[in-house]
Amino acid sequence: MASTEEIxxxxxxxxxxxxxxxxxxxxxxxxxxxxxxxxSLSMVEVVVxxxxxxxxxxxxxxxxxLKTVGDAVAYIERAQG
Amino acid sequence: xxxxxxxxxxxxxxxxxxxxxxxxxxxMLSGTSGVRRLTDEWVDQLPVKIGGRVAVEPSxxxxxxxxxxxxxxxxxxxxxxxxAWADAGLEGSGLEPERLAVAVASGIGGVTTLLANYDTLxxxxxxxxxxxxVPMLMPNAPAANVSLAYGARAAVHAPTSACASGNEAIAxxxxxxxxxxxxxxxxxxxEAAIHPLPMAAFANMMALSKTGSxxxxxxxxxxxxxxxxxxxxxLGEGGAVLVLESxxxxxxxxxxxxxxxxxxxxxxxxxxxxQPDPEGRGGTRAIKMALREGxxxxxxxxxxxxxxxxxxxxxxxxxxxxxAVLGEHVDRCVVTSTKSMTGHLLGGAGALEAVATVMxxxxxxxPPTINLDDKDPAVDLDIPTSxxxxxxxxxxxxxxxxxxxxxxxxxxxxxx
Numbered sequence: 077m078a079s080t081e082e083i084x085x086x087x088x089x090x091x092x093x094x095x096x097x098x099x100x101x102x103x104x105x106x107x108x109x110x111x112x113x114x115x116s117l118s119m120v121e122v123v124v125x126x127x128x129x130x131x132x133x134x135x136x137x138x139x140x141x142l143k144t145v146g147d148a149v150a151y152i153e154r155a156q157g
Numbered sequence: 158x159x160x161x162x163x164x165x166x167x168x169x170x171x172x173x174x175x176x177x178x179x180x181x182x183x184x185m186l187s188g189t190s191g192v193r194r195l196t197d198e199w200v201d202q203l204p205v206k207i208g209g210r211v212a213v214e215p216s217x218x219x220x221x222x223x224x225x226x227x228x229x230x231x232x233x234x235x236x237x238x239x240x241a242w243a244d245a246g247l248e249g250s251g252l253e254p255e256r257l258a259v260a261v262a263s264g265i266g267g268v269t270t271l272l273a274n275y276d277t278l279x280x281x282x283x284x285x286x287x288x289x290x291v292p293m294l295m296p297n298a299p300a301a302n303v304s305l306a307y308g309a310r311a312a313v314h315a316p317t318s319a320c321a322s323g324n325e326a327i328a329x330x331x332x333x334x335x336x337x338x339x340x341x342x343x344x345x346x347x348e349a350a351i352h353p354l355p356m357a358a359f360a361n362m363m364a365l366s367k368t369g370s371x372x373x374x375x376x377x378x379x380x381x382x383x384x385x386x387x388x389x390x391x392l393g394e395g396g397a398v399l400v401l402e403s404x405x406x407x408x409x410x411x412x413x414x415x416x417x418x419x420x421x422x423x424x425x426x427x428x429x430x431x432q433p434d435p436e437g438r439g440g441t442r443a444i445k446m447a448l449r450e451g452x453x454x455x456x457x458x459x460x461x462x463x464x465x466x467x468x469x470x471x472x473x474x475x476x477x478x479x480x481a482v483l484g485e486h487v488d489r490c491v492v493t494s495t496k497s498m499t500g501h502l503l504g505g506a507g508a509l510e511a512v513a514t515v516m517x518x519x520x521x522x523x524p525p526t527i528n529l530d531d532k533d534p535a536v537d538l539d540i541p542t543s544x545x546x547x548x549x550x551x552x553x554x555x556x557x558x559x560x561x562x563x564x565x566x567x568x569x570x571x572x573x
Binding site: 128 | 221287289
């Protein structure tokens, strides 16, 4: 079972790979759209990469609720649980 | 006769022989081949194992995050457009976006993106297919990405006519300026089709040469236009973009002018989907049309950058066209095929060869045709095997491209 920080760090690596955002900027309180400039297509790429990395499923309907990095980490934790 | 004069004010390319115009042009003048044995794993399963990869990978030039959202064909277009834009001095020139158009073509489109995503679909399922696949693989992606980069809000076109596409884009750019739809056009072509599927397909239709792929073979000698040993083309990749501009606009902003674009001709053979008309009648009409549109005296045509891909039939047909159009003047015309060095860039070919044609006029020198050891007696043209100076005075050079589907496109450039 990965810790919140481990999930955040792995997710930060994905966001860096997809959108070029500095991994250190990918903190729990940051909004994907407003703070990290991740557009909707890049968000789909992040979600698909996260599904593969964390072995979870994130339905399309759920993606719009993942506004911040913290939202995504919490969803992944629950889905893994 | 069209009244608006169109000029070339900027050039850019990334090609199998150089990462920019200066290195590409020097390599062409010195007769350097960019054809190599491919190092990709998949070549083992193919009968053709050689090609002309770009000399400088776009990843060395483009930002990583931007590059991963672009098909390789768009990457080449972006590299070439950035050079042409800078070369023309358009950065910070105050050009109105509504007066800037783009015509950037490809022959096949984002084929590597399409096929890589199909591989992903089969291996990992539909969920893993990239949400960027469609905007990456669409045939107008290179043109659209160039328009985004420079804010081009006039027409953005991606004409396709297979191997004539790049030249058709230039012909279209002339029209855009002469019709008053734009003052400046970023025009060119790009292709990134070195992938096992298109290579297998071209090989199976016997369009690609299978020579030089054997262990110890010499890939640099395989593209040999007009030589009796020619047996098919060599696939190259890369892109080129030219800045075309109304003369009035160029003069007003004090731009450096490389050459004038005198006229273009477009025709179709309606003969066969892949074979050229053996008598070259359609191509003859296209070349005549280009000269007529530009009010060019055939006696002033001293240089031709030929389509000549190193196929048995096409190379001969083009010779017939030049004789039909130039008559006795063909004897004073220096003909070259730079494909002998770069391989065939398909939709990028017409654009790369337009850059070479413009540089030939500008520097008044023709690049050689390499590997022409035993000229086909059916071809009666002056084809130097080392660089040859072109005459002083007002001179004209032609750039020819022909494509599957029967397309013939000729563009006439004039010295300034």
